[in-house]
Amino acid sequence: GAVVSQHPSWVICKSGTSVKIECRSLDFQATTMFWYRQFPKQSLMLMATSNEGSKATYEQGVEKDKFLINHASLTLSTLTVTSAHPEDSSFYICKPFFQDRQETQYFGPGTRLLVL
Amino acid sequence: AQSVTQLGSHVSVSEGALVLLRCNYSSSVPPYLFWYVQYPNQGLQLLLKYTTGATLVKGINGFEAEFKKSETSFHLTKPSAHMSDAAEYFCAVTPSGNTPLVFGKGTRLSVIA
Numbered sequence: 001g002a003v004v005s006q007h008p009s010w011v012i013c014k015s016g017t018s019v020k021i022e023c024r025s026l027d028f029q030a031t032t033m034f035w036y037r038q039f040p041k042q043s044l045m046l047m048a049t050s051n052e053g054s055k056a057t058y059e060q061g062v063e064k065d066k067f068l069i070n071h072a073s074l075t076l077s078t079l080t081v082t083s084a085h086p087e088d089s090s091f092y093i094c095k096p097f098f099q100d101r102q103e104t105q106y107f108g109p110g111t112r113l114l115v116l
Numbered sequence: 117a118q119s120v121t122q123l124g125s126h127v128s129v130s131e132g133a134l135v136l137l138r139c140n141y142s143s144s145v146p147p148y149l150f151w152y153v154q155y156p157n158q159g160l161q162l163l164l165k166y167t168t169g170a171t172l173v174k175g176i177n178g179f180e181a182e183f184k185k186s187e188t189s190f191h192l193t194k195p196s197a198h199m200s201d202a203a204e205y206f207c208a209v210t211p212s213g214n215t216p217l218v219f220g221k222g223t224r225l226s227v228i229a
Contacts (some may be wrong), residue, residue: 024176034216043219044160093159097214105150105210105217110159 003027004096006108013084014116021079021111023094028075030096035067038091038110047092050077084115118143118209122220130228134193139181139207142188146167149190150208150217151181160206166190177201202227 050056050071068080095106124140164175208217
């Protein structure tokens with residue numbers, strides 16, 4: 001069965017609104033969460049890394065005030081796209097790190113965001 | 117720092133023919149290596165992985181890959197292509213389990229009937 005879930009699986013929103021994406025670890029505790037995004041016909045790029053209970057570390061070029069990441073528990077991390085614009089339209093994917101499953105690499109099923 | 121190069125953004129093979137998707141990596145430490153497949157409008161599915169041990173790794177759907185340290189390669193192969201194999205394939209590397217994956221640009225596989 002699924003190890004990681006994401007909600008919603010897809011969302012359409014108007015420009016200027018905020019969208020929250022949830023990533024849940026279903027069977028294991030995720031001490032670290034990686035958030036990636038994938039623009040159409042491109043590869044996955046790391047956006048940020050968060051550790052449970054601490055602030056996220058963002059990759060160069062990713063605005064921390066625009067992409068708010070909360071990792072308040074070992075089973076839930078959220079990514080909020082604030083004041084979304086059409087250029088934020090992308091496929092957002094989370095990937096937890098499980099301390100007890102270090103060699104596995106489970107991705108969430110992804111959230112497709114379309115900003116009109 | 118790690119990096120991945122996938123040679124060929126698009127590979128086309130006939131149904132029943134050998135599939136070979138190339139991946140070369142750069143890593144300062146022994147890497148963990150992965151191949152993922154992505155079907156249109158879907159997420160990533162893990163095909164296979166190499167962490168330690170046997171260098172020939174077998175995955176799902178008849179795919180396999182061989183870790184060659186001397187060549188810094190991890191090419192993906194399948195003896196006989198099926199129409200259902202048409203998808204985007206990504207090679208990825210990481211130095212350990214708790215560090216992020218670095219992805220190649222991907223290779224789109226087309227299978228011709």
